[in-house]
Amino acid sequence: MLSLKLPQLLQVHQVPRVFWEDGIVSGYRRPTSSALDCVLSSFQMTNETVNIWTHFLPTWFLELESPRLCKVLRTTAFAHPFLFDNLPLFYRLGLCWGRAHHCGQEALSPSHSYHLLCALLTAFLFTSHLPERLAPGRFDYIGHSHQLFHICAVLGTHFQLEAVLADMGTRRTWLAALPPALSLGGMAATLGLAVAGNLLIIASFTAALLRAPSSCPLLQGCLPEEGTRDKQQ
Template identity: 35%
Template sequence: MFSLIKLPRVFTINQVPKVFHEDGIISGYRHPSSSATDCIASLFQLTNETVNIWTHFLPTWYFLWKLLTVILIQDVWHDSFTWPLLVFLVSCCVYPLASSCAHTFSSMSTRARHICFFFDYGALSLYSLGSAITYSAYVIPDNWVNSLFHRYYIPVAVVNTVICTALACYSRLGFPLLQYNHNTIIRFPEYQFPKFAKFLRTVAFAYPYLFDNIPLFYRIFLCAGDGCTDNGVNVLHRTHTALAFLTAFLYTTHLPERLAPGSFDYIGHSHQLFHVCGIISTHFQLQAVELDMETRRAWLLAHSSTVTFADTLGAAMLCVLLSLGIIFFFSLPLLGSGKRGKTPQSRAAAKGCRGH
């Protein structure tokens, strides 16, 4: 039976368009015009994307289990104090699922690759906002509760998600209609200035992360004395923070494959390690948030303002709507049918792949 199943072939870096190239990865690329069936079949063969897909697809089910546990055990319909945790857990389910889908179907075409990762960026923006919402409700130090910063923290975080999604999408193709459309894909700045594009994407996600973590950084690194919420949970917060910075390091440096191109094509390259560290970091973050929620509940209910729909579920839904609007805006010029949206380079490379 298994002998009748024909798995898609894999190709080298010289056989696929430049938009599919990854630094230090020489082989293991899928066909740049794969069908959806081929993309799904590639989950069960070793390519340079296989581990990327599974390292985010499997954790999605863990976070979904955690979400269902909270819904079934907590009185989420009447207890607004649980709503920030719900938003955070939903974002923890969405971002690895969106990432695994993006890595799975990004080899269908050049345009599909861009659109897939647009959704990936939007999901990461939602996760960033989910983190901010839980930090505002459970993590913020005692002496910052109800401060001016605390009152405007969530609205600024929502604005940051819009900036994050828009800047990340811009880093792939530039400004829609002005720098690309369905007939011509200039692909500025990624095609002409790939390092600058990577810098823009890094800034797009580093900026909201650093803002969201201002109360946490102050609590675990700077605050001293009364009102600093110096409890046992801080160990978990420090572990999460260390792993988050390790995740950023792997994303920006492309180590270890940069030191030995071709040696980590299938297993052990930086994006796989980036996925693993990111998920483990999120796991420790979730543990810390849950412990803060449990241990500080009585004090926060007595001293902090009431958790509202607008600052939790409402903010998350607004983020989703705005991000989808941005993704649609950047994707619309790419939705032309046929071969009009392909560059001569992508057509030639696809033809070359068919010949192998």
């Protein structure tokens, strides 16, 4: 009868420093895991299980080569759409604050306020590594900052969509009087550019993945030998 053995989990001192997370002590997956181990670990409680099931990161073999660049790319992936999506809101607030009369309530609905609050919490959790930094080892599996970061990001997206629907409802008459911003051909061209850009990103990272060596020097000699550890114990 076929039986599958779940991969062994490691402590923080057993993995290369590039994989260390502030305040996360246990529940690390082995960096040299096989493809089968990676699949099995998705159904095993590790410090990444919740994150795996909320999103998929195909750009990690890059995590080994340029961890700082990868951190910048991940941060930009959230900061860029936030700034781009909220430019109309910031513009509206700027016009309101420039007027003689107060119009903050008109410009900033409760959904907008909740969205901005969730965005601030998301950025704070991503950069502070709280609460696990205050109690290392206590939040390895549930409750660490990356999980709370995802929750705040999802809530922020929800309130952002609610704010857009509220704006469309209150400005329906004004929007109906305006000419369409893009024709059907223009919308198709915009969609085509977006799809082409995404395909280019996927192709670039896939090519980098195929070019990556089968064994990374960063991983060699980083894991302590089990025999040495047994002797020390």
